Amino acid sequence: MPAENWIEPHPTGIYVKPCDAWIDPSTPRPRALVTHGHADHARGGHGAVWATPETLSIMGLRYGVGAEGNAMPYGEEVDLGGGVIASYHPAGHVLGSAQILLQHDGERVVVTGDYKRRADPTCPPFEVVPCDVLITEATFGLPVFKHPDTAEEVAKLLEARAANPDRCILVGAYALGKAQRVIGELRDAGYHETIYLHGALEKMCRLYEELGVDLGPLALVADQEKADLKGCIVLAPPGALNDRWSRRLPDPVTAMASGWMRVRQRARQRNVELPLVISDHADWDELTQTIEDVAPREIWVTHGREDALVHWCSMRQMKARALAMVGREDEDD
Amino acid sequence: MRAFAELIDRLIYTRSRNSKLALIADYLRQTPDPDRGWALAALTGELDLKTVKSSQIKAMADERFDPLLFRMSRDYVGDTAETVALMWQEPVGGVPAEDDLSVSTVIDLLADTSRAKAPQLLAGLMDRLDANGRYALLKLASGGMRVGVSARLAKTAVAQAFELNVDDVEEVWHALSPPYAELFAWGEGKTARPDPEGTPYFRPFMLAHPLEETRVDLADYAAEWKWDGIRVQIVGTHGSVRLYSRGGDDITASFPDIAEAFAADGVVDGELLVRGDVQGGEAASFNALQQRLGRKTVTAKMRKDFPAFVRLYDILIEGDQDVRALPWTERRARLEAFVPALDQGRFDISQLIPAESYDQLATIREGARDAAIEGVMLKRKDSPYIAGRKTGLWYKWKRDPLNADCVMMYAQRGSGKRSSVYSDYTFGCWTEDDELLPVGKAYSGFTDEELKMLDRFVRQNTVNRFGPVREVEKTMVLEVAFDSIHDSKRHKSGLAMRFPRISRIRTDKPADEADRIATLKRMVT
Ligand SMILES: [Zn+2]
Ligand SMILES: [Zn+2]
Numbered sequence: 001m002p003a004e005n006w007i008e009p010h011p012t013g014i015y016v017k018p019c020d021a022w023i024d025p026s027t028p029r030p031r032a033l034v035t036h037g038h039a040d041h042a043r044g045g046h047g048a049v050w051a052t053p054e055t056l057s058i059m060g061l062r063y064g065v066g067a068e069g070n071a072m073p074y075g076e077e078v079d080l081g082g083g084v085i086a087s088y089h090p091a092g093h094v095l096g097s098a099q100i101l102l103q104h105d106g107e108r109v110v111v112t113g114d115y116k117r118r119a120d121p122t123c124p125p126f127e128v129v130p131c132d133v134l135i136t137e138a139t140f141g142l143p144v145f146k147h148p149d150t151a152e153e154v155a156k157l158l159e160a161r162a163a164n165p166d167r168c169i170l171v172g173a174y175a176l177g178k179a180q181r182v183i184g185e186l187r188d189a190g191y192h193e194t195i196y197l198h199g200a201l202e203k204m205c206r207l208y209e210e211l212g213v214d215l216g217p218l219a220l221v222a223d224q225e226k227a228d229l230k231g232c233i234v235l236a237p238p239g240a241l242n243d244r245w246s247r248r249l250p251d252p253v254t255a256m257a258s259g260w261m262r263v264r265q266r267a268r269q270r271n272v273e274l275p276l277v278i279s280d281h282a283d284w285d286e287l288t289q290t291i292e293d294v295a296p297r298e299i300w301v302t303h304g305r306e307d308a309l310v311h312w313c314s315m316r317q318m319k320a321r322a323l324a325m326v327g328r329e330d331e332d333d
Numbered sequence: 334m335r336a337f338a339e340l341i342d343r344l345i346y347t348r349s350r351n352s353k354l355a356l357i358a359d360y361l362r363q364t365p366d367p368d369r370g371w372a373l374a375a376l377t378g379e380l381d382l383k384t385v386k387s388s389q390i391k392a393m394a395d396e397r398f399d400p401l402l403f404r405m406s407r408d409y410v411g412d413t414a415e416t417v418a419l420m421w422q423e424p425v426g427g428v429p430a431e432d433d434l435s436v437s438t439v440i441d442l443l444a445d446t447s448r449a450k451a452p453q454l455l456a457g458l459m460d461r462l463d464a465n466g467r468y469a470l471l472k473l474a475s476g477g478m479r480v481g482v483s484a485r486l487a488k489t490a491v492a493q494a495f496e497l498n499v500d501d502v503e504e505v506w507h508a509l510s511p512p513y514a515e516l517f518a519w520g521e522g523k524t525a526r527p528d529p530e531g532t533p534y535f536r537p538f539m540l541a542h543p544l545e546e547t548r549v550d551l552a553d554y555a556a557e558w559k560w561d562g563i564r565v566q567i568v569g570t571h572g573s574v575r576l577y578s579r580g581g582d583d584i585t586a587s588f589p590d591i592a593e594a595f596a597a598d599g600v601v602d603g604e605l606l607v608r609g610d611v612q613g614g615e616a617a618s619f620n621a622l623q624q625r626l627g628r629k630t631v632t633a634k635m636r637k638d639f640p641a642f643v644r645l646y647d648i649l650i651e652g653d654q655d656v657r658a659l660p661w662t663e664r665r666a667r668l669e670a671f672v673p674a675l676d677q678g679r680f681d682i683s684q685l686i687p688a689e690s691y692d693q694l695a696t697i698r699e700g701a702r703d704a705a706i707e708g709v710m711l712k713r714k715d716s717p718y719i720a721g722r723k724t725g726l727w728y729k730w731k732r733d734p735l736n737a738d739c740v741m742m743y744a745q746r747g748s749g750k751r752s753s754v755y756s757d758y759t760f761g762c763w764t765e766d767d768e769l770l771p772v773g774k775a776y777s778g779f780t781d782e783e784l785k786m787l788d789r790f791v792r793q794n795t796v797n798r799f800g801p802v803r804e805v806e807k808t809m810v811l812e813v814a815f816d817s818i819h820d821s822k823r824h825k826s827g828l829a830m831r832f833p834r835i836s837r838i839r840t841d842k843p844a845d846e847a848d849r850i851a852t853l854k855r856m857v858t
Contacts, residue, residue, distance in 0.1 A: 263415070
């Protein structure tokens, strides 16, 4: 049965009619399928939740989700009722992130959630899942977004540290995913010094470690003397970059790890001195490459700069439509 | 191009003036000739490659990108050159890492091409650069770096890089041309200072301190009117004449009537004014002068409607004799002898104020009603003409003390009739750390003509957008008049102005000479 007969996109989520379940609903629902732990996809207050074990742990930390969680290890199929079989596949976005494959009456539909194609030391890589309808994100859905090599960006960070022995390098990074990724990338680049954290990042880093992601030596900024942080790398949530908190740091070089840093104006708006283009979302080339790899019959675009991606599809005679989804902030990168 | 692109990029993300100076100085020290000279020319706006205009860049984009995708991207990014640099499809196999184009190679190629061939040449160069390099290339080729660096700041960086005196750099500047090999050779101590002799070069101005609390004895100081125009220096050498503004910008093209009329060898300092009808041919208010400022070409009608003249204050060089070391009284006598030989319609002398005592001067100053009088100058009678601001020699005593020179920081569209123009301006003054902090907001005080000019400035110098607000390049000095100024906890500067309005647009004034927060704090009531 064609997807439009059993999948309904709503501004508040994607409704899967035969099994009465919602994907990434932004309001509480009795049955929710959650792609990953970011707040614009995972909310508290649902009845039953289906998500990967890692995502359930993250939701547990954030919303106290417990007994209502149904663990969905990658690749395992579950019958949701109404003739709908669901399985979760790595999306490469953050730890636990998944694409959801729904099979119903001979039709295969993949909801990517947020995803990226390049390597990430903190989560398994994206898998191409063949399907009839691909429901994709488009956060960086403009051809100006081409994320450079991650290693080059990490090298810039290490160069800035070496060039400023009397200052610290303060990196703004989202608490879930980006912060741990930056740490992991630094470790892969051979940096094994202690990395200092804003208090708001601590719990998530600990959870990552419990879930088997080794982050090396970490310590809290709050426990250090100002002068001891000279020449150190400090991570904080983006909101803390320009607030009072940063005054406890020794003359910080303000950096920000985000795909938005590709555009100068966005970096300047954040008062960033050292923009690092490190993204957990697919860039333009990855978005279009994925559409070509998956080769679906139809493409639905959930959130981001969907018009450009839809236009790109239509130039290639691919059937595509933009879904108007609300509350999907593009700031989680 | 790699080092240059990195410089441009880092300047964009650096806000403090001192850090900008350090970045440019480092680059100038570490980069060989002639690359550093071309880079300097690009930063000071003296590089004019006639073959590449923004239309050539647009043409290159139209040929390569889907029009709709380009338009959506351009709308998002807000800058054509950056959009093209980011969207550019790199050649298969990427950009060759070891193939670093030099800035001078790029300039040579672009200077040699034609407008028709420029897009193709540019595209070939784009293929050899990474995203930052492509951005720097397009900015370099089309002029307009917009990295928040004024010509004055760049010259200060030259001085800092090679431990030179910035006034010495100013003096030789107009005698040199890109890529300034002689300048760097001098800086590195390989040759003597380039000799600007024989060219109509600029001499740094002598400037005055605000009088404020100081009281001076009129036995030692001469008083003269301070006129409300723009300070200019006229340099005549062997028949060629140049007009320079305070910042050392060559403004000859805007005032050909003055340049043509100056038939003398020498260097004089004066106030450029335009004649107004109001006072029977006397100097008109500053607003009239605005009509003539900043124009590259001047129509006959404009010359007729707003005839310019110069009211002279001082003489620096007479014939080929440098008289700057002489005391002011001696120079004044020479000036009085010099002026009658000039075209009387274009040049006169600023009259001294015959005041016996300080109190009498205060009364005369209060009574001055001429629109073109800005205040009073007090000059030590034995003062030589020294570059810069030397304590105790010259003072300016402005008529209205509640005036401040501020730098435009943000602009917003107005409401109602003005909803399509940027007419609300937030302006700031400098902190001790050379950072600008907003001190107020004004949306009145300018003529329609001036509003048009300011609106154009905002559109062409936007560096950032926050919803309806545009952040602009910090180069436009606005003289702001206000009724009073108070302490305020609500503002980061700690100050709030009452009824601020734009009294003048000081295109003649470099932004780093705008007032300091500390000066405004002293006006607090
Ligand atoms: Zn996400
Ligand atoms: Zn998201």
